[in-house]
Amino acid sequence: MIAGRLLMNKEEALDRLKTKGFKYTGKREKMVEIFSKNDRYLSAKEVLAGMQEEYPSLSVDTLYRNLSLLEELEIVEGTEWEGERRYRMHCGGESHHHHFICRKCGKTKPLNQCPMNELLSDTEDFRITGHKFEIYGYCSRCETGRAETVNRG
Amino acid sequence: MIAGRLLMNKEEALDRLKTKGFKYTGKREKMVEIFSKNDRYLSAKEVLAGMQEEYPSLSVDTLYRNLSLLEELEIVEGTEWEGERRYRMHCGGESHHHHFICRKCGKTKPLNQCPMNELLSDTEDFRITGHKFEIYGYCSRCETGRAETVNRG
DNA sequence: GTTGTAAATCGTAATTATTCCGTTTAATCA
DNA sequence: TGATTAAACGGAATAATTACGATTTACAAC
Numbered sequence: 001m002i003a004g005r006l007l008m009n010k011e012e013a014l015d016r017l018k019t020k021g022f023k024y025t026g027k028r029e030k031m032v033e034i035f036s037k038n039d040r041y042l043s044a045k046e047v048l049a050g051m052q053e054e055y056p057s058l059s060v061d062t063l064y065r066n067l068s069l070l071e072e073l074e075i076v077e078g079t080e081w082e083g084e085r086r087y088r089m090h091c092g093g094e095s096h097h098h099h100f101i102c103r104k105c106g107k108t109k110p111l112n113q114c115p116m117n118e119l120l121s122d123t124e125d126f127r128i129t130g131h132k133f134e135i136y137g138y139c140s141r142c143e144t145g146r147a148e149t150v151n152r153g
Numbered sequence: 154m155i156a157g158r159l160l161m162n163k164e165e166a167l168d169r170l171k172t173k174g175f176k177y178t179g180k181r182e183k184m185v186e187i188f189s190k191n192d193r194y195l196s197a198k199e200v201l202a203g204m205q206e207e208y209p210s211l212s213v214d215t216l217y218r219n220l221s222l223l224e225e226l227e228i229v230e231g232t233e234w235e236g237e238r239r240y241r242m243h244c245g246g247e248s249h250h251h252h253f254i255c256r257k258c259g260k261t262k263p264l265n266q267c268p269m270n271e272l273l274s275d276t277e278d279f280r281i282t283g284h285k286f287e288i289y290g291y292c293s294r295c296e297t298g299r300a301e302t303v304n305r306g
Numbered sequence: 307g308t309t310g311t312a313a314a315t316c317g318t319a320a321t322t323a324t325t326c327c328g329t330t331t332a333a334t335c336a
Numbered sequence: 337t338g339a340t341t342a343a344a345c346g347g348a349a350t351a352a353t354t355a356c357g358a359t360t361t362a363c364a365a366c
Contacts (some may be wrong), residue, residue, distance in 0.1 A: 023333050023342060040196045044323075056162065059345045064324060066343090083353085084323065101278050109279065115268025115286060126253050128290040133268060151253040176313060176362050212316045217353060219314095219342075235317085237352065 001134040008090040010036050020073060030054050031066055035076055040106035043085035079134065104142040111135070130153040163189050164229040173226060176289040183207050184219055188229055193259040194239035232287065251286040257295040264288070 007153045018024055034050040035042065042050075044063060051058045067087055070076045076087040081101070091097060091110055100109040115133055163257045171177055187203040188195065195203075197216060204211045211219055213267055223229045229240040234254070244250060244263055253262040 009303075025333070025343065027344080043357095057345085060346095061325075061327090062344050080236065083233065084239070085236075091341080100281075102279070103282065116288075125291045125293050126255070126288075127296055129252075129256065129288070130290070131288045133284070133286045134243055134280055135279075135284040137279045137283070138279050143280050148317090157333095178314065179360075180315080210316085212318095213352095214317085214354075215315050264346090 006091075008036075008075055013070075016073055016075060022073075024067065024140050027051070027055060027058065027062060028066055028070075031070065032075065032138055035087065035089040039089070041079065041081060041088045041101060042106070043084050047087070079132070079136075084099075098105075098135075100135045100137065102139040102142055103136050104138055107139045107142075109139075161189075161228055164271045166223075166226075169226055169228060175222065175226075180204070180208060180211065180215060181219055181223075183226065184223065188223075188240065188242040192242070193261055194232065194241045194254060195259070196235060196237050196239050200240070226230045232285070234287075251288075253290065255292040255295055256289050257291055260295075262292075 010029070010032050013036075014024055014029060017028060022028075027066070029045060030051055033132060036045055044060075044067060047067065048058065048063050051063065065079075067085075068074070071078045071087065074090050077090045078085050078087045080086075086106070088108055096114055098111045100111060103107070111133075116131055123139075163182070163185050167177055167182060170181060171208075175181075181196050183204055184200065187200055191204065197213075197220060200220065201211065201213070220229070220231075220238075220306050224231045224240065224257055228244045231238055231240045234237075239259070241252075249267055249269060251264045253264060255261070264286075268286055
C-alpha cells in the first residue's frame with residue numbers, strides 16, 4: 001500500500017479531457033477504460049486490439065493521436081521499451097516515482113524511492129532536465145508460470 | 154577522473170572479436186574506430202554516415218548486424234533513446250555504472266553511483282534481472298551554445 | 307601459395323511503428 | 337436545430353530495423 005499516490009481513474013480522466021477543452025468521445029472513453037483495467041505497460045498494438053472489440057475499424061491515426069494526447073494530459077504515462085513506446089495509467093498526484101516492470105507480462109509496481117535524491121553532486125557540470133529509472137525482472141506470477149500468456153505483440 | 158573504469162579501445166575490441174572466433178574485417182575495424190572517436194551515443198544513421206567515408210556503399214544489413222554483434226561482445230553498449238537504438242563505446246571492466254546523456258549532442262558522462270544499491274528492499278516480490286538509469290539534460294558546451302551543431306539524424 | 311569453407315557482405319525487399327493529410331463525421335454550444 | 341470546429345477516417349508516406357538468397361572474403365588447413 002502506497003500512501004499519497006492515487007491512480008488516475010476513468011472519471012477523472014474524462015473530466016480532465018473536458019475541462020481542458022477536448023472532446024469527450026466514445027473512443028477516448030474506451031481507451032481510458034482499457035488502461036484502467038490493465039495495471040501494466042501496453043503497446044499501441046495492444047491498445048488497438050482492445051479498441052477493436054468495440055471499434056473494429058479504428059484508424060491507427062486516431063489511436064496514436066489519442067495516445068499522445070492522453071500522455072500530454074498526464075492521464076497515462078509512457079516509456080520506451082523494447083523498441084516501442086508503451087503506456088500505462090498515470091499514477092497521478094505530485095508524488096514523483098518510478099516503476100518496476102515485468103519483462104514477460106509488462107505488469108508494473110511503483111517504487112517509493114527516487115534515486116535522484118542522492119545523486120545531485122555527481123553531475124555538477126550538467127544541467128539536468130529529466131531522468132529515467134526502471135527496474136526489470138519477473139513478477140511472482142510470471143516467475144512461477146502461473147500467469148496466462150499475454151499477447152505482447 | 155574515474156578510477157577503475159577503462160574505456161574499451163580499438164585494439165582490445167578487435168582482439169576480442171578474434172578470440173571469440175569472429176572475423177576481423179575492415180568494416181568492423183572502422184566501426185570500432187568511429188565509436189572510439191566519439192564519446193557519446195550514436196544512432197545507426199550516424200554510424201552509417203561515418204562508415205560511408207570509407208565504405209560508401211555499405212549495406213544496412215551489415216551495419217545493423219555488426220552493431221548487434223559489438224553490443225553482444227560488450228564492445229559497445231546500447232540504449233533506447235528518442236525512438237531509436239543508440240550505441241556508445243563500452244565503458245568496460247567490472248565497474249557497473251550509468252550515464253548522464255546530453256539531450257542535444259548525445260555526449261555522455263558516467264556516474265559513479267548506482268541507485269540499485271539502496272533500493273533492493275522495495276521489490277521483494279519480483280525477481281530483478283536488470284535496470285536502467287539515465288539522467289538527461291544539457292552539457293556545459295550545449296548549454297552555452299558553444300557546441301557545433303551535431304547531426305542527430 | 308592454393309584451396310575449402312564458414313562467415314561476412316551485398317542489394318533489395320519485407321516488416322513494423324509511427325506520422326501525415328485531405329476529406330468526412332460528430333461533439334459541443336449558441 | 338444549426339453552426340462551428342475538433343476528431344476520426346483511411347490510405348499513403350516515412351523511417352528504423354530485419355530478412356534473405358546470392359556473392360565475396362577472411363582465414364585456416366593443406
